[in-house]
Amino acid sequence: xxxxxxxxxxxxxxxxxxxxxxxxxxxxxxxxxxxxxxxxxxxxxxxxxxxxxxxxxxxxxxxxxxxxxxxxxxxxxxxxxxxxxxxxxxxxxxxxxxxxxxxxxxxxxxxxxxxxxxxxxxxxxxxxxxxxxxxxxxxxxxxxxxxxxxxxxxxxxxxxxxxxxxxxxxxxxxxxxxxxxxxxxxxxxxxxxxxxxxxxxxxxxxxxxxxxxxxxxxxxxxxxxxxxxxxxxxxxxxxxxxxxxxxxxxxxxxxxxxxxxxxxxxxxxxxxxxxxxxxxxxxxxxxxxxxxxxxxxxxxxxxxxxxxxxxxxxxxxxxxxxxxxxxxxxxxxxxxxxxxxxxxxxxxxxxxxxxxxxxxxxxxxxxxxxxxxxxxxxxxxxxxxxxxxxxxxxxxxxxxxxxxxxxxxxxxxxxxxxxxxxxxxxxx
Ligand SMILES: *[C@@H]1O[C@H](CO)[C@@H](O)[C@H](O)[C@H]1NC(C)=O
Ligand SMILES: *[C@@H]1O[C@H](CO)[C@@H](O)[C@H](O)[C@H]1NC(C)=O
Numbered sequence: 001x002x003x004x005x006x007x008x009x010x011x012x013x014x015x016x017x018x019x020x021x022x023x024x025x026x027x028x029x030x031x032x033x034x035x036x037x038x039x040x041x042x043x044x045x046x047x048x049x050x051x052x053x054x055x056x057x058x059x060x061x062x063x064x065x066x067x068x069x070x071x072x073x074x075x076x077x078x079x080x081x082x083x084x085x086x087x088x089x090x091x092x093x094x095x096x097x098x099x100x101x102x103x104x105x106x107x108x109x110x111x112x113x114x115x116x117x118x119x120x121x122x123x124x125x126x127x128x129x130x131x132x133x134x135x136x137x138x139x140x141x142x143x144x145x146x147x148x149x150x151x152x153x154x155x156x157x158x159x160x161x162x163x164x165x166x167x168x169x170x171x172x173x174x175x176x177x178x179x180x181x182x183x184x185x186x187x188x189x190x191x192x193x194x195x196x197x198x199x200x201x202x203x204x205x206x207x208x209x210x211x212x213x214x215x216x217x218x219x220x221x222x223x224x225x226x227x228x229x230x231x232x233x234x235x236x237x238x239x240x241x242x243x244x245x246x247x248x249x250x251x252x253x254x255x256x257x258x259x260x261x262x263x264x265x266x267x268x269x270x271x272x273x274x275x276x277x278x279x280x281x282x283x284x285x286x287x288x289x290x291x292x293x294x295x296x297x298x299x300x301x302x303x304x305x306x307x308x309x310x311x312x313x314x315x316x317x318x319x320x321x322x323x324x325x326x327x328x329x330x331x332x333x334x335x336x337x338x339x340x341x342x343x344x345x346x347x348x349x350x351x352x353x354x355x356x357x358x359x360x361x362x363x364x365x366x367x368x369x370x371x372x373x374x375x376x377x378x379x380x381x382x383x384x385x386x387x388x389x390x391x392x393x394x395x396x397x398x399x400x401x402x403x404x405x406x407x408x409x410x411x412x413x414x415x416x417x418x419x420x421x422x423x424x425x426x427x428x
Contacts, residue, residue, distance in 0.1 A: 030360030031152030033177075033184075034191070043067045046122035047102070048189025048226075050196035051131055052203075053168075053244050055233035058110035059131065059200065061089075062228060063122045064102040064189065068093075072105040076120035078113075080128060083121065085109070094225045096217070099182035106228050129197045134167040138390065140247035141166040143199075144383035145355040146290070146326025147206065149177040150188050153356025153380045153400060160398060160405035161382050162195055168246060169199055170385075172326040173206025173256065173290030177357050178222065180211050185222050203227055204253040205240055206290040206326060220257075229253065236269050243273050249387055250282045252320075254289035256327075260307045267310060274318040279423040283390040283415050285320045287347070292325035294334045294349040296373045299362035300327055312338065316346060317424040319416040322385070322393070326353035329362045330378035331397055333409060337372045345421035348395075348413055356380045356400070375409045391418035 043066035054060035061074045072091045075083035089107025093100065105122065112118060114136035121128050134140060143166040148154050161169070176188030192201070205223055212219030224239045231242035240255035252273060258266045277285060291300065293308035304325070315323070316338045328351050338346030354361070363378040381399040388394060396410040417423070 030358060031356070033358050034150050034152065034155065034187075044070050044123065044125060046126045047193075048186060049122060049129055049193050050189070050227075051198075051200050052227075052229055053134070053200045053246065054108045054110075054230045056245070057112050057114075058108050058233075059112060059133065060106055060108050060228065060230070061120065061122060062104070062106050062226070064104050064186070064226075065123055066102045068103050070103060070105075070123045072107050073124055074107045074109050074120055074122055075124070076109055076118050078116060078118060080119045080130075083119070092225050094221050096180075096182050096211075096222060101182070101222075101225065102186075104225050131198055131200075132167070134200065135247045138247050138249070139386060139388050140168070140249065141387075142168050142170050142385040144170045144172070144324055144350075144352055144385060145381075146172040146324075147174040147329055147353035147357045148188075148192075148355035149174070149357030149359075150184070150191050151356050151358050154191070155356075156400045156403050157356045157380060157382050158192065158195055160400065163405070164384055166384065167199065169195065169201045170251070170288055170324060171201060171203040172288045172324050172352065173204050174208045174326055174353065174355075174357065175203060175206070175223070175227070177208050177359075178211070179208060182222060185226060189226065202244065202251065202253065203229065204288055204290065205255055205257055207257065210257060234273065236273075237265060241266050241269065245282075247387070248282060249284040249286060250277050252285075252287045254287060254307075254311070256290040256304070256307060260310050262310050267314075270311065271314055274314060277318065279319065279417055283417050284322075284387055284393070285318060286322045286324070286385075287315060287320050288324045290325060291327045292332075292349065292351040292353075293323070294332075294337055294372060295325075295328055295351055296332060296366045296369050296376060297328045297330050297351075297362050297378075298364035298366065299329070303327070319345065319421050319423040320347045321416050322395075322413065323347045323349045324383075325349065325351050327351070328353045329357065329359060330354055330376065331381060331399075331409070332376040333374050333395070333397070333411070334372045335374050342372050344419070345416055350383065350395070350397075352383050352397070354378075354380045355382065374411075377408060379408070381405070381408070391415050
């Protein structure tokens, strides 16, 4: 061949080749569960430190020690090494087959100032941690990722969340994927500690938290012992559902695995909790639970239907703005929906069960998509929800593309109250 022709053929080949490569981006496969060296630390040292909101101006610090005599005290203050305050808390342990947990400490500190950095130490010794309290008023930013697990992808997702400026982490279920192997709860606690000790992590349960054994274990024992959430503070009788306020927004964490039928405890609690929200003052109402109600992925079809039939009328009447769910290992965002179809006064539903767990992605979608589906993609990643003011929130979803966070979906959401959707009185 003549040199000129060779060059032309090569160029054409390269053009076609690069076109096919960009068009068919091959999504990387699931990554293996990480392995951690375990039980190498001195026993009184605090491990698995994480924090959560615990009522107005208060934060619960949770950690574990191998040493059963270690006290449940937290010393804290606003300058490093200078602890002007001390709180004492409670502790628990649990056994699961051959495993016995360390001493699990839960200590509430406060009252704390908003938007303030506090330095703290657990059990009277060990390293100093720092946390930042959420703001008193809007704006507020939430990081959102469900179905985390503890794989290479989890690590990637956590490092991307760490790079964003956020006030609070919201997790719609499936934390450790310990799946009965109890020490994996401990390794998960260590994996998330750098983030979860610095910003409140507000979680609700998924199916992987259950770990029940018929006639022997009821379920949620490890989860409830380790991830105590402010259910008592919000008038709930179960750690599986609760609510909290942050920066003037009301967030409700429901339980897909607690009874949800009409007149069940959870249903009655939800109704009472919604009735307490003054929508004149509280412009944003957000709900999280594990199993999505609006899902056009082939995975987990219909699983959320019974809960939706029971509870969606309550959420709709109260004008819930945004619903965040997990369970399906992919991302999907809907238009405003209610009762199975688009509705200008319904909630925007987001499925974000793609934190990076070991089970991999749910790639198959229903075709054609339902009219309410606005965006869907099977990739690992995380979401960021910034509530800017009483009328506007900015939502973005960041896909883990070859370990880089790439913003793939973004939208402005206007609050229902500011859009003229007036909340209905809930009958008592
Ligand atoms: C320690 O903190 C207290 C109260 O926040 C403050 O009054 C005091 O000056 C601080 N001491 C030092 C040495 O920084
Ligand atoms: C709320 O934020 C949006 C987006 O930045 C802006 O367009 C709007 O004017 C703000 N509204 C108020 C009342 O400040």
